Amino acid sequence: MSNITVLTPAYNRGKLLEKLYESLCAQDCKDFEWLIVDDGSTDDTSERVEQMKQTADFPISYHKKENGGKHTALNYAYQFIKAPLTFIVDSDDSLTVDAISCVNEIYKKYKNESDLCGFSFLRGKPDGGYLSTSGVPQDGMKESYVECRINRNIGGDMAEVWYTHCLKEYLFPEFQGEKFLGEDIVWVRMSEKYKMRFFNCVIYISDYLEDGLTNNRRKHNIKSPNGCIARAEAFLDSNACMKIRIKSMLQYQIYGKFAGRKSGELLSNSSDKILYCALFLPSQLLYGKWKRDIKE
Numbered sequence: 001m002s003n004i005t006v007l008t009p010a011y012n013r014g015k016l017l018e019k020l021y022e023s024l025c026a027q028d029c030k031d032f033e034w035l036i037v038d039d040g041s042t043d044d045t046s047e048r049v050e051q052m053k054q055t056a057d058f059p060i061s062y063h064k065k066e067n068g069g070k071h072t073a074l075n076y077a078y079q080f081i082k083a084p085l086t087f088i089v090d091s092d093d094s095l096t097v098d099a100i101s102c103v104n105e106i107y108k109k110y111k112n113e114s115d116l117c118g119f120s121f122l123r124g125k126p127d128g129g130y131l132s133t134s135g136v137p138q139d140g141m142k143e144s145y146v147e148c149r150i151n152r153n154i155g156g157d158m159a160e161v162w163y164t165h166c167l168k169e170y171l172f173p174e175f176q177g178e179k180f181l182g183e184d185i186v187w188v189r190m191s192e193k194y195k196m197r198f199f200n201c202v203i204y205i206s207d208y209l210e211d212g213l214t215n216n217r218r219k220h221n222i223k224s225p226n227g228c229i230a231r232a233e234a235f236l237d238s239n240a241c242m243k244i245r246i247k248s249m250l251q252y253q254i255y256g257k258f259a260g261r262k263s264g265e266l267l268s269n270s271s272d273k274i275l276y277c278a279l280f281l282p283s284q285l286l287y288g289k290w291k292r293d294i295k296e
Contacts, residue, residue, distance in 0.1 A: 003107055004032040004100060005083040005164070009073035011038070013091035014045035021052050023094035023205075029101035032087075033059045037077045040067025069179030069224075071172035078168050084111075085118075087161045092207055096124075099203035103161050110197055117194035118162035120148075124202040132156030136200040144191035145184075148198055151241045159204035166190060178224035185231040188238050222294060225259035236271050249275045253283035254290065 006024065010017065017036070024034055034056075038045050041064070049062045065076050074088065085107060089095065096102075106119050123131035135154040148154060170186045221228050232252035235244055249272065256266045263280070270276040 002031050002033050002083050003104055004085045004087055004161070005081045006032055006034045006087045006089050006095075006100075007074070007077050007081070008034065008036050008089050008091050009039055009070045009077070010036055010041065010045055010091040011067065011070075011073075012041045012043045012045070014041065014043045014048045016092045017045070017048055017052070020089060020091060020094050021056075023097075024058065025056065026097050027058075027095070027100045028097055029104060030058045031104060032100050033061065033083065035061045035077060035080060036063070037073045038062065038064040039070065039073040040065060067179070068174070069181065071181040071183065071227075072174055072179075074167075074183075075171050075174065078164065078171075081164050084164055085161050086164045086167055087159075089204065090206075094205045094207075096203050096205065099159075102201060102203050106197065106199065107161075113197075115195050116163065116197060117166040117190045118160055118196050120145075120196050120198045121159040121161070121204065122200060122202045123157050123159050123204045123206045126205055126207050130156070130202070131206050132158050134200060136198045138200050140197060140199045142195055142197050144195050145187045146191040146238050146240055148196070150188075150235075150238075150244055157206060158198075160187070160196075166194060173227065173230050175224070175226040175230075178227050180220035180224040181227035182231045185227075185234045188234045188240075191238060218290070219294070221255065222258055222290070225255040228255035229259060229261075233271070236275075245272070245275065246279065249279050250283050250286060252276075253279065254287045257284075257287045258291075 008020065036049055046062065046064065049060065053060045061080060063077070063080060065073065085103065087103065103119065110116065122134060122136070125131055133155045135152055141148065170189050172181055172186055229252055232248040232255065235248035236252065240248070252270070253266060253276070267273060267276050
């Protein structure tokens with residue numbers, strides 16, 4: 001059995017999978033499996049994957065489910081993964097030629113550290129440079145996700161490779177009718193129990209598309225307010241710095257309004273009632289502004 005499953009959730013991205021497939025074919029180590037979870041696509045994704053299976057020199061698995069959003073596709077995928085490591089790679093991205101061999105080398109070095117939930121590497125841009133605001137030392141570091149990414153303010157996306165058993169332990173919450181949820185809700189919750197190894201090494205190339213989730217985040221958030229409330233609660237329950245706690249409390253109240261929850265209910269369920277009261281008026285003003293913005 002391979003140590004790594006490359007997991008790709010996809011929705012109507014059949015034409016884009018070719019670039020990722022080519023980067024997997026170019027790997028200098030083929031000790032991995034590619035698992036594609038189709039989140040209810042209506043395009044030719046299944047046909048394209050079948051063609052790839054005919055020429056690939058590594059195993060490809062394909063499973064299709066009803067459309068429910070990326071986080072539900074990830075939850076669905078875990079039942080099929082037997083490898084100890086899961087590398088989530090989006091359908092519109094690609095890997096460097098040494099990505100798999102690099103991950104395997106790191107895993108062999110640190111696999112006996114029982115307090116780890118995974119390994120984090122840097123993402124690069126197609127034309128060069130970092131996608132993340134690199135602050136990881138050249139020789140790496142060991143901290144929780146919150147300590148490193150949040151409190152050190154190391155922004156931007158990174159390339160995380162997770163222990164599969166941790167992903168199965170911390171599933172994404174699912175809310176009926178909501179198809180968007182920030183993935184860091186799980187990474188933050190993992191920080192309560194686990195640390196990560198961070199490395200100053202690019203193994204993942206990102207190319208954000210105009211119709212991708214990143215460029216439509218506010219719109220998706222408002223359509224999925226209960227998930228956003230849960231994400232804010234995860235940050236508020238963590239050891240995140242005060243700046244992030246303030247931002248999260250504002251989001252907790254704003255998305256609470258979009259979800260139709262009463263202020264009394266939100267206050268009662270809040271883990272920090274003092275901060276809730278201090279930010280009540282600003283949150284109401286921001287809610288009004290966001291509501292006007294989406295009507296324009």
